[in-house]
Amino acid sequence: MDAILNRWCERVRAAHADSRPLSLHGSGSKAFYGQPAAGGGEPFDTREYRGIVAYAPSELVVTARCGTPLAELEAELAARGQMLACEPPHFGPGATVGGMLAAGLSGPRRMQAGAVRDFVLGVRLIDGEGRLLAFGGQVMKNVAGYDVSRLLAGSLGTLALIAEVSLKTLPVSFAELSLQLDMPQREALARLATWNAQPLPISAAAWADDCLWLRLSGAAAALTAATDRLCREAAAAGFPARVADAALANAFWQSLREQTHHFFTAARGASGQSQSLWRLALPPTAPALADGGYGLSDETLIEWGGALRWLRGGDPDAIRTAAAEAGGHATLFRGDAALRAAVGVYAPLPPALAAIHRRVKNAFDPHGVFNPGRLYPDM
């Protein structure tokens, strides 16, 4: 297997010698995400380096090579009653572990369990000069040196070629159930703000189609007590509440994680991309987007207990301003390449921070070999 890495190191060195940037990719399941590449990058498929290197359930650690299919990794964990608690989206059957880390996207459990970066313990990477380096490790606590491993989460392959990653695993909950509380958006946001501050076993909270969905995870006895309380409080306020059918609930959370929910598919339309999809990350108590005075649509889907709001279409400037005003930021999550190039996928950075970003990029990849322009056009 190290023969592959040796070859990769050679190839990175050659790319830098010939000034030929590389376009790193796994299965391409998240190719839609990020700034459209400046062009000219030579495709570099990372899938040949695959397989689980080590998995010790009682250590809560799994180490996998970058090309390992995420589905394969998750099946292995599930067989031992564990999971990747950040519930990373696949967005395609071939999604890889390396792609998961590079994209840094997390699923419905994010607010309770943490994001992808929170579960990264260590990496082996190839830097922009073709050196194989290791950071972090396979232990939970490690403060030797800067936390390079977590920095790679969400770096979209612009810093280094991720060869191998060690992740913290968690046991799956002893019990899980979901509640459906029929209520309009503003009521749902108000309820979430109250319940958020309480010791409730809520592992996911989303609002769609005039329904607030709450997933509860934990000890069976705790779920019974929480169910009684939440349903009673909703019913007292005049909102019908019920325990969701388990299969229906699983399908719902899965449809959010993989964006197969009709809110998302409607944006894509029959012939591919028809409407852009905006992701707004906000403080969870931010008011309904339409109430901000920026003319944003009231048609939204809310995840992460209010901290993630999705919008289809809309004026980019208005969306960015509204998000910043609310204390967050807006990402053009899906959109055609022309729009992504024109308005930028990610909110622009203040000058001092942008300068640090460019120097960080330079520290890893001084010749600009990896995915140039994928995160920001000038990096």
Next chain:
Amino acid sequence: MSGLAFAPPRFAVDRAALVARLRAVLPDSALLVEEEALRPYECDGLTAYRQLPLLVTLPENEAQAQAILRVCHELGAPVVPRGAATGLSGGVLPHPDGVVVSLARLKNILAIDPATRTAVVQPGVRNLAVSQAAAPYGLYYAPDPSSQIACTIGGNIAENSGGVHCLKYGLTVHNVLRVRGLTVAGEIVEFGSAAPDAPGYDLLAVVNGSEGLLVLITEATVRLTPKPELAQVALASFADVTRAGEAVAAIIAAGILPAGLEMMDKKATHAVEPFVNAGYDMDAEALLLCESDGTPEEVAEEMARMQAVLAASGATAIRVSQNEAERLKFWAGRKAAFPAVGRITPDYLCMDGTIPRHSVGRMLAAIAGMERRYGLRCANVFHAGDGNLHPLIMYDANQPGELERAQAFGAEILELSVEFGGTITGEHGVGVEKVTQMCAQFTPEELALFERLKRAFDPAGLLNPGKAIPTPARCREYRLARSAADAAPPAGEAY
């Protein structure tokens, strides 16, 4: 006592000019120049290293901190940020040519918002003060290093501090949403946000645990956690440490994620029991503290499961706290382990390696062997849930050679931690103490990347120089010394 030398890179700094420029931008009370005023700043919790700074500054607000940095940057003076100085690795040891920036006066809690479960605090706010301020809302700040009464949030972020509950609730890096700070040139920068993420690279992850080498922190937004309705702890005795280690693995393998999972060996329990009267089993070779928290229903269910696993793993006795007073009593011994050991020995060194849990037995056996070889005693307390071991090596600095033997003992533990696939520091930081062992854990190329990353934040190299990342020269020396030692015949063999 004999001290240890800190030999950082030196800077040519005109002290008189620095004083004059700082006087122009600071009130008199924010600048210390006399030697007797500087003396209290000469060390942190690692008292074996002492160094007087050129000057100490005590800014009262961000604008003053910014002015200090601008002056130091312009005059090329190193800057050492300092919180409560409870650190154990010499991270805030002053630089002989530099200015200490104490953040002790930036101690306001700016906001607590129960609905978003966040607090906005200045860096000099004490860890426990955050939890106390959040308590009326039923919330608390989860990371709880044992120095939490005194240590500050700024210092916690700099060290990525842990505590006894991080297996379930995470380290500092998992509980900080946003850091506002100043670059060494005095520019204001923010990492992270009040939202769950921020655009660009996750520099917040790098700032956590950066030991004051990247940015001077002026404000942070931290996550608060709802206080569990109930917490209960099981205290289990084991006839040998290996069995106790296996019990830890069995608990995790059973799908249980305890709120706390701590181990103490017999030497540790014998040190603490006379000190706190926790009621520990003095015959046990190892004690496990295993905590469950949540709703009463949850705790009842999980505690039953924990007890079953502990019993099946060969616990010779199990006691479960029956009320909050008893729970705190069981914990008191663990939390007082460091001061208790401090009572039975003139000096001690606290190590901080982390190892995969399955190698606990091997590590403790190796430490027992080192005790004989170095002629020093070592008590072991252990964050068993996450593999973070704190061997407390006891010595007497007034006995010639004991400090050096204790240091060699500690270095051997750290190198063995790396050999077992672990790390030289789990939560105390590298500082000056472990900077040489960084050469054991990382290759020169990896260390060079750390250095480039530092320069990305601090191109002038003025923030806390000489700490955390060894110079290439130091590592060359280390490797030469190691290969000479390896080439020498093993002690005791005929030669």
